[in-house]
Amino acid sequence: MLDRLRKLLSPHTSGSQPDRRDRSPLLIEAEEQGESTLRERLERGDTEAWPLLAALLHDQGQETEAIAVRESLATSAPRDQLSRLVDLAMQRFDPAAGACFQSALVSRFPADARALERAAALLAESGAYDEAMTRFREALAMGNPWPYFLKYPMYTIRALTAGERWDDAEELLRAYPDELYATSALALLLQARDRTAEAETLLRDHPQATHPVLRLTLCTLLERAARDDEAAAVRPPEGWPHERFAPLPRPPRTTPDAAIWDVVDVWGQATAV
Numbered sequence: 001m002l003d004r005l006r007k008l009l010s011p012h013t014s015g016s017q018p019d020r021r022d023r024s025p026l027l028i029e030a031e032e033q034g035e036s037t038l039r040e041r042l043e044r045g046d047t048e049a050w051p052l053l054a055a056l057l058h059d060q061g062q063e064t065e066a067i068a069v070r071e072s073l074a075t076s077a078p079r080d081q082l083s084r085l086v087d088l089a090m091q092r093f094d095p096a097a098g099a100c101f102q103s104a105l106v107s108r109f110p111a112d113a114r115a116l117e118r119a120a121a122l123l124a125e126s127g128a129y130d131e132a133m134t135r136f137r138e139a140l141a142m143g144n145p146w147p148y149f150l151k152y153p154m155y156t157i158r159a160l161t162a163g164e165r166w167d168d169a170e171e172l173l174r175a176y177p178d179e180l181y182a183t184s185a186l187a188l189l190l191q192a193r194d195r196t197a198e199a200e201t202l203l204r205d206h207p208q209a210t211h212p213v214l215r216l217t218l219c220t221l222l223e224r225a226a227r228d229d230e231a232a233a234v235r236p237p238e239g240w241p242h243e244r245f246a247p248l249p250r251p252p253r254t255t256p257d258a259a260i261w262d263v264v265d266v267w268g269q270a271t272a273v
Helices: 002-009 025-033 035-043 049-059 063-076 079-091 095-108 113-125 129-142 152-162 166-173 180-192 196-204 212-224 228-234 241-245 256-260 262-271
Strands: none
Touching (some): 025 035, 025 049, 035 049, 049 063, 049 079, 063 095, 095 113, 129 152, 129 166, 152 166, 166 180, 180 196, 180 256, 180 262, 212 228, 212 262, 256 262
């Protein structure tokens, strides 16, 4: 009797529909249209149907079919549709799909350095590190008249350090010797790899060694080396600029990856407009 009562009171008794409050708006829309309609839309070149179909297949546990649909689009969609599919993948926070579409874009059509950098970032974020390095090296070989470290290069390198690909991360960081954030991360990466003397030389000999970002990095490096008196000598009497702008606590960095990006993260958060 008790089991029967529980079943009667259950919101998911046989024949009832799942609570729509538990479904994402994307999935609700996909269910309303149905798989057949969504596939027909894709066949007509309507790329907006892809995230709906992907959400539906994922909800049904059809991951293999979802990947097959994605790969089919990557090999057949025209250039403008592929570009849109990359954007849709990023809106879904799906780096694997984004990497698939962006890789197809740079493989099937002429690509500049920025397109290759974006492919590298998406590949690295999806765990395809070797492919990411191939694409990034291609971008570096082409040269970039407007290099911007804080977007795709940094996304790529952060994914590499998160994946403990230290040699690859060091290689790419060294490609940006004039970027202060890249120099900061490189110095702390070297220290994490027991190369503190090399890291200290890099910071002290840098053309912009007096810049607060590099001074803060040097102070951090010295503190981690238990050279507190030297670290105190580096700290400006009035404190660091980012502390005056917006003081933020520096949480303990318990992993090498977090320790490498410590100064970049703290400085960026505190000085962001």
